[in-house]
Amino acid sequence: MRIRDAAVFLGVSDDTVRRLVEAGTLPATSDGAGRKVIDGYELARFAREQSTTSPDPLGVHSSARNRFVGLVTDIKRDTVMAQVELQCGPFRVVSLMSSEAVDDLDLQLGSVAVAVVKSTTVIIETPEGAS
16 A cells, blocks of 8 residues: 555555654555555554544444445454454444355455444445445
8 A cells, every 4th residue: 555545544644654654663665666555454453553532522422324444454254254343543343244245345454445334234345346
């Protein structure tokens, strides 16, 4: 993942990501063209380590809605079912789905995915639009 894309997922500037890489806080390698790139899974781990939840200023609880873009941080599966965890900014989103769906979506650690929240169901989508 390029520096600017990593910055989008972290919610920071490109320069901030460059400083994190230069400081050794965020591991990066170089691609074939010599540009700095960050592994999606390493970025997800970093985001998870840095994430904190903001306190509710109103003091009330509410349910999250709609779409959360994030990175796959964990997949636990057996022959029938799977548990997929995403780090979506400061939010950790977990979805239960069939193991077949994980294969169909080609979900892997570090993959970009979108959690669509509707009531108590979480649907995972990939950038290609499969769900």
